[in-house]
Structures are given as C-alpha cells and as structure tokens.
Amino acid sequence: MKKWFAAALLVLSIGYTAYGLSTLTLFTASGRPAAGFFPLFIGLLLVITCAVNLLGDIRQWAAEKATGARHAHRPEPAAEKSAEALGIETAALDGGAEHGRDVLIVFGYVCAFVAALKVLGALLSMIAFMLVFLFTFNRGHTVTNIVYSLALPGFLFWLFKILLNASLPVGPLGV
Amino acid sequence: MIADIVANLSLGLSIAASPEGFLFLLIGAFVGMIVGLFPGFGPAAGIAVLIPMTFGLEPTIAIIMLAGIYYGSMYGGTITSILINTPGESATVASTLDGYPLAQKGRAGPALVMQAIASFVGGTVGVILVTALAPSLADFASSFGPSEYFLIIAVGLLMLTTMMGENKFKGFISALIGFAIGTVGVDVMSGQQRFTFGSAELIGGVYFVAVAIGLFGIGELLHCVLNGQHRQPAKKLRVSFRSAAFWPSRQDYSECRYTFARGSAIGFIAGVLPGSGATLGSIIGYSIEKKIAKDPENFGKGEMRGLVAPEAANNAASAGAMVPLLSLGIPGSGATAVLLGAFLMWGLQPGPLLIVNDPGFVWGLIASMYLGNLILIALSIFAIPLFVKFLDIPYVHVVPVIVLLCVIGAFAINASIVETWILVVSGAIGFAMKKYGYSPAATVLALVLGSMAEETFLQTYIISDGTMNLFWERPVSLVLSIMLIVVIAAPLIGMLARRLSRGKTIAGDV
Missing domain, CATH: 1.10.287 (Helix Hairpins)
Structure with missing residues (x-):
C-alpha cells in the first residue's frame, strides 16, 4: 500500500x-x-x-x-514479559498486530455519519453513529452501549447548541 | 527593563488570574493531562479537536486554555510511561527508559512525584526564560524584512523535516503538500482565484482548523484503531498517595538537584530551535545526563536522574517553543502550529508587533503559564489516583468521543458541510501519512505559514528585481541563508561520507 x-x-x-x-x-x-x-x-x-x-x-x-x-507482526519478547506481569495484552505495549479491517469499518462509519448530518440532523446522526459503532466493537454490553449512545450525544448537543450557541444541522425532529 | 517585565507580568496576571481566566486555565491543564494519558493522541490533536469548544470565549482566555492543553499533556504523558511502559506522548518516550524500571522496583510513587517536580521546574524555568527573551527577540525581529521572514520559515520547516530520522525526504514532501493546500483560494496579491474549481466555499481557502482536526484528530484515531487499541481491555491500576512509600526520599532529591537545572537548560534550547522540540529535547537531556554520570551503568535500570532529566527537558522545551511563536509568529512544531492557527482564527496577527499591539494577550498567556505549572504540579501529585482512573476507560469508549468532537466541531466552525468533508478526507490522508512515515506536523506547519512564505518570497523577488540578492546582502539574511545551506548540505555530506567510507572498507576487504 x-x-x-x-x-x-x-x-x-x-x-x-x-x-x-x-x-x-x-x-x-x-x-x-x-x-x-x-x-x-x-x-x-x-x-x-x-x-x-x-x-x-x-x-x-x-x-x-x-x-x-x-x-507481519511478531510480539517483542520484552513486551510479552512485561505484559504478562501487568496482566494486559502484549499489543498494548508493542503496538500489536494491525487491524486494517477495523480502520476501514471506522472510516466507513465516519463517512456515513457525515453524510447523515444533513438528513437526520446533528443529534440523531450522533446517536446513530454511537449505536452502530458500539454494537460493532463493544458487543455484549447492550445497556451500557444504549445509555452511552444517548448520554454523550445529548451532552455534546447541549454543549455546542445551547451553551456555545453553535450552528448545527437540523433534522426532521427539529434537532 | 526588569520594571517593565514586572509591570507587564502584573498586567498578564490580572487577566490569567481573573476568575474566568483561572477557570479555563484549570480546564485546559486538566484536559491536557488527560490528552497526555492516551497513547497515540498527542497535544496537537488535543488542541485541534478542542478549538471549536473555545467559541464564545475571549481570545486571550481561549488561547490560555489551548496552551494549557499543550503543556499539560507533557505532565500527563509520563504517568503511562512510568506505570505501563507506554508513553502517552512522543516527548515522554525517554521517560519510560528509567520510569518504568522504577515502577517495577516498587518505586512508582516516588517516580510520579519526582516527574511532577521535574516537570514543574522545567516548565517554570522555561517560562522565566520566555519572559526574559521573547520581548528582546521581538524587538530585534521588528527590523526583519521579507527576506528574513522567508528564510526563517524555510530554515524552520527544513529543520523540522531533517529531525525526522529516516523519513527526512517524506517530511519534506509533507511540507510541500501543506504549501500546496495553502495556495487554494483567492491570491492576496492579485485577487485571482486558485484551485477553487468554482466552489464558493473554497474562495476563502481550505480552512486550517478542519485540516488540522482531520490530520491530527481523525488521522491519529485511525492509527490507534490500526494498532488495535480499541480492542484492548481497560488497565486496572491503583496508586495511593496516602502511603509513606509514595513520596521520594531525601536521597532522591539530593541526587537530582543538578539534573533539574541541566534538563531545563537543554530542553529550553531545544524548544526554541524550530523543529527539534520537546521530543528531541528530552532525548538529548537523557543522553547528556547519562554521559556525565559517574554510574552510567545504572541508567535504564530505574535511575531517578534518568527520569528527571527528560521530564525537566520536555517541559522546558514546551515553554521554549513559545519564544519563536510569540516573538516571530513562527511555530516550530505541529502543536504550536495548531496554536498559531488558533491565533489567526481569533484575529490576532502573530509576529514581532504582537507583543506591542496586544500586550494583554501576550503577557496574559505568559502569566498563565506560571499559574498553569503551579496547577499542574498540584494535579500531578494529588490527583494521580484520579488520572489513573481514566486509564480504566476502555479505548472503545474513547473513539466515539473523539469522532463526535471532530465532526461536530468541524461543522460548527462555519456551519459548512464542505469543511466537514475536508475533515474526513484530511483524516484519511493523515492516517496514511502517519502509517507510511510522512509528517502531518510538517503539513500543518506549512499550511499555516504558506501564505506568509509566498508573500515574503514574492516581496523579496520584487524588491530585488528578480535577483534575490536580499538573501545575502542583509546581514541577518546572510546568516539565515548560511544556516539554510548547512541544514540542506549536512545530511547530504553525511550520506556521501558514509558511502565513501563504505567504499573504502569494501576496497580494503578486496
């Protein structure tokens, strides 16, 4: 590449x-x-x-x-030892194997998010992006994912729209 | 002179220590420490992503907050260097060499406290030197003409790219890409549109903030995803400052008393020089400390001086980088380039006259750095357990925060969907640049300085009737031209010498 x-x-x-x-x-x-x-x-x-x-x-x-x-990635011996002692994965210390497919997925989601901004509006697009992202990469934590997907966009919407009075795209629900 | 400095600092303090100034300084320092904690996400990205959140603030208060993120990240980056052998920031790589072995020996507490003190000393010494030098340099630079400015930009960019180790050439290409992006929009001298393809949104040029957020924010985020950070579990670490073992011993302080000063001096010089910055400063600080030590064999095995030297150096360097930024309007690194972009966004005109025309801003920023270092040492020592708690957050939860801040922030600047797409494209380019050894920092630096470089280059051309003799006829220009030649020639001569010696060795073998 x-x-x-x-x-x-x-x-x-x-x-x-x-x-x-x-x-x-x-x-x-x-x-x-x-x-x-x-x-x-x-x-x-x-x-x-x-x-x-x-x-x-x-x-x-x-x-x-x-x-x-x-x-091809080969774990570094020193990193393997340290990781074992710390109880974490070796990749956290030496960079680990590459996740090219995940990069493509995340980038695709970001593009879809931007494309959806004008159609769904800022708040709904943010919630949709969060839900799709978390249910792809953080499976098995349904309640956490839903709560987080509502709380973070809600907070950012309040911060930018209400507190900073920034102009954000408006969707069918008027937000 | 001293009376002037005291009066100016009082003016600065009245702004930085105002309730609003202090609050946003605290927020900036706190956010900076968090930015420093997450590996792969540097201060340039942190500042770029958070620029849109400074809307509605006074320019001075906004820059005080953004600068707090910059030097705060130097403090935060070391926590992970010491505890998990993973530098949160490139400038804290040298701190892992002895910081992590200290933690393995059960001395994580003393290491964290000593790094906080070293950072404070380095940062404060750096700001004292900024206070003394920035006005004098600005005064000296007020006589500079276009030829000097063009050469300073050229030397700075070349030094930034030549500091890139194996990837000097790709760094040079990265800078050219930045210049090319900078030519989009209306030409200030003739009024002719360039590379706008008929788009009204591009007449004003490619907006710097969207490109910077894309290259640094989305680009670095995708790189972290590539390395699988989003698939890592949270790191459960616990540190308590209530136990006696948390605090350094008298011997630690006594051994390091000169290291603080050496590291600070080395770091400051590295910070002032364009292109070298905090990363190189910390590495040089470490190397010199090891070289002059009577027991160099202890370095790398948990030697406190090996942690204190790079920490004092990287914080002094982050302060030192403010000297060319405030006095010449020339940034020396990606993070300070983003800060300069923020200056421009707020309508401030960087350069030697900034200090004369807007003393409240310059001295407010300098005074805030004294206060910021005080806040950061308190946070670094007493809030360490809190920052360690941040490491409990799995990266998969951090990714959407960054994406949302980048996208919504980029849109909110001018309510432009074109700029939001520029952010996405810049993100993809930034990711590829990082992966294949190019330098997004050089691109941003060239983008920010592009119009100034073009203007000064053309002015020099016109004034000298196309002969360009201003580059060697004016004394300062001549010195800068010689520096430029040295920066270009030194790596080429080195390469040639290596080839010749290799050729001789082969001939000798035959």
Whole structure:
C-alpha cells in the first residue's frame, strides 16, 4: 500500500501542477510574478520529490519481495514479559498486530455519519453513529452501549447548541 | 527593563488570574493531562479537536486554555510511561527508559512525584526564560524584512523535516503538500482565484482548523484503531498517595538537584530551535545526563536522574517553543502550529508587533503559564489516583468521543458541510501519512505559514528585481541563508561520507 500512496501523491502533484499551469497566470504584463508563480514552484518541487519518493518505495518493495521479508507482526519478547506481569495484552505495549479491517469499518462509519448530518440532523446522526459503532466493537454490553449512545450525544448537543450557541444541522425532529 | 517585565507580568496576571481566566486555565491543564494519558493522541490533536469548544470565549482566555492543553499533556504523558511502559506522548518516550524500571522496583510513587517536580521546574524555568527573551527577540525581529521572514520559515520547516530520522525526504514532501493546500483560494496579491474549481466555499481557502482536526484528530484515531487499541481491555491500576512509600526520599532529591537545572537548560534550547522540540529535547537531556554520570551503568535500570532529566527537558522545551511563536509568529512544531492557527482564527496577527499591539494577550498567556505549572504540579501529585482512573476507560469508549468532537466541531466552525468533508478526507490522508512515515506536523506547519512564505518570497523577488540578492546582502539574511545551506548540505555530506567510507572498507576487504 505504501507505494500506492506514493503513486497517488505523484498523480495528485502532476494534476496540481498541470491545472495550475492551465488556469493561472505566471507573470504579469510588467514581468512581475503573478498568482501562478508560487504554485508552479511548489508544484514542480512536488512532482520531482514525489517521483523520487515513488521510485524509492518501489525499490524497497522489490527488495522486500526478493528477500521474502514481510511486515507481519511478531510480539517483542520484552513486551510479552512485561505484559504478562501487568496482566494486559502484549499489543498494548508493542503496538500489536494491525487491524486494517477495523480502520476501514471506522472510516466507513465516519463517512456515513457525515453524510447523515444533513438528513437526520446533528443529534440523531450522533446517536446513530454511537449505536452502530458500539454494537460493532463493544458487543455484549447492550445497556451500557444504549445509555452511552444517548448520554454523550445529548451532552455534546447541549454543549455546542445551547451553551456555545453553535450552528448545527437540523433534522426532521427539529434537532 | 526588569520594571517593565514586572509591570507587564502584573498586567498578564490580572487577566490569567481573573476568575474566568483561572477557570479555563484549570480546564485546559486538566484536559491536557488527560490528552497526555492516551497513547497515540498527542497535544496537537488535543488542541485541534478542542478549538471549536473555545467559541464564545475571549481570545486571550481561549488561547490560555489551548496552551494549557499543550503543556499539560507533557505532565500527563509520563504517568503511562512510568506505570505501563507506554508513553502517552512522543516527548515522554525517554521517560519510560528509567520510569518504568522504577515502577517495577516498587518505586512508582516516588517516580510520579519526582516527574511532577521535574516537570514543574522545567516548565517554570522555561517560562522565566520566555519572559526574559521573547520581548528582546521581538524587538530585534521588528527590523526583519521579507527576506528574513522567508528564510526563517524555510530554515524552520527544513529543520523540522531533517529531525525526522529516516523519513527526512517524506517530511519534506509533507511540507510541500501543506504549501500546496495553502495556495487554494483567492491570491492576496492579485485577487485571482486558485484551485477553487468554482466552489464558493473554497474562495476563502481550505480552512486550517478542519485540516488540522482531520490530520491530527481523525488521522491519529485511525492509527490507534490500526494498532488495535480499541480492542484492548481497560488497565486496572491503583496508586495511593496516602502511603509513606509514595513520596521520594531525601536521597532522591539530593541526587537530582543538578539534573533539574541541566534538563531545563537543554530542553529550553531545544524548544526554541524550530523543529527539534520537546521530543528531541528530552532525548538529548537523557543522553547528556547519562554521559556525565559517574554510574552510567545504572541508567535504564530505574535511575531517578534518568527520569528527571527528560521530564525537566520536555517541559522546558514546551515553554521554549513559545519564544519563536510569540516573538516571530513562527511555530516550530505541529502543536504550536495548531496554536498559531488558533491565533489567526481569533484575529490576532502573530509576529514581532504582537507583543506591542496586544500586550494583554501576550503577557496574559505568559502569566498563565506560571499559574498553569503551579496547577499542574498540584494535579500531578494529588490527583494521580484520579488520572489513573481514566486509564480504566476502555479505548472503545474513547473513539466515539473523539469522532463526535471532530465532526461536530468541524461543522460548527462555519456551519459548512464542505469543511466537514475536508475533515474526513484530511483524516484519511493523515492516517496514511502517519502509517507510511510522512509528517502531518510538517503539513500543518506549512499550511499555516504558506501564505506568509509566498508573500515574503514574492516581496523579496520584487524588491530585488528578480535577483534575490536580499538573501545575502542583509546581514541577518546572510546568516539565515548560511544556516539554510548547512541544514540542506549536512545530511547530504553525511550520506556521501558514509558511502565513501563504505567504499573504502569494501576496497580494503578486496
């Protein structure tokens, strides 16, 4: 994934520079730098550095592939010992195995939450997000999850809307 | 001079010690300690997430609270370093080296008290030096022109990226990304729209707070989820300050009396220099203490000086970072960049004239740091059992709090759904940057300073008729240009020297 992220940065950099070149003026009629001058300078630097960066990441990936090295997580012996003494999981001390799937789920929930803001309003979206999140990752604690899902959004709504008088999206229930 | 300082501090105290000022300082310090407690969630994220909650406050009171979160996190981060060998904050990594072995030896109580005292000494020495140096530096900087400002920004950003160890190059790219995002919106010099794609919401540019909350708040949160923190059970720890064994012995105080001073001095210097900051300061503080000790073999095995040195250093550094921020308007780290963003949000114009135009704000902030350190030492010692209780909260309950604060906070700033989506996209980018070794801090720093860098660069270009000779014709610019060349050349020369020596070794082997 590292090389794909580097590739995405390179594509975006090329897009930024090309769009800047096609829409912005580089110099004024009197020869002074105009609105496109600084973006072009930054864009060119970005394209060059992102290209070098991508090459480096591809080389690293190829070398790892050739040697068979993998980034699989192995618990650190020292962390295992400490964790045992403390009665906690080793991952709490050494970072643990990666939970990429959970990241995707949480990020998906955050996107759904933002998408729901204008439809359901702030309070209902917050409650829905909390319920879905907690019933995914904190199963078996039904009462706690429901109470927490009502209490925290209620408190934040009071804090932002009533106390700070902030503008929040309004839903079908008027909140 | 001293009379001026006393008068200014009195003015500052009248603001910071007012009932409202004191209340929000207390809230900031308390929240900062909690932010420091949770591993992976640093002060930059804490400040960014809580900026929207300062709406409705006076600018000075709001910044006093946000600054309290910044230096309060340095105190809180050490509690987990000592008790569970997990630094709550990168600046407290060095504190685990001897802090945790001390806890394993049954000396968790004395370690917690000594770290609180070291933090207090470091923080207070740092603020005293800020009081003395910030006005003088601001006075000196008032003669700076655009070339000096551009070079300070360039040196600061390059130093930040070169301090990143293996990932210097990715740090440099991160800064360029920040500059690129900063070019979105109307160009201040020509009035032409850039990269707005016809969107009215982007005419004013990509709003800094949404990007900062996304990169630091959502990005760090997703990284914690990746590491499985949300699947960890709560850590049941108990600490009581009622037992005699909780307090340090006379020997502890006597052994560390010079360590407090050394750590504070080293940390302050590291804090003032752009890019190095509290993390590097604490590591250097630890290394020097170990190097000059008569018994270096004891370090890493539960040596009190090995805990006191980095703690004094990281707190002095967090105060030191305020010198360039208040006198030049140039932040040196992610957290101070977010603070600078908050300054701008409140309509304050950072730079050497800030101290002249808005003395109530600058001196109120400095005075609040004296009070803040007093509050924090009291909290650190007498409320330790309470903060340890916070560790009982499973991370799965913390995740929704952060998400809700980030999303609702980002929307509430300008009631803009576009900015809320910018937050989400920034969150995804921040996560990927953290995972693949880029620097969200450099991106935020460049975003905050982007318009200033562009303006000063173009002014230098225009004044010098395109020759850029201002960069070496003015004395301060010349010194800064040399520094810039050294910062760029030093790693390249080092790399070349390593390659040459490797080549010689191989040739010798043949």
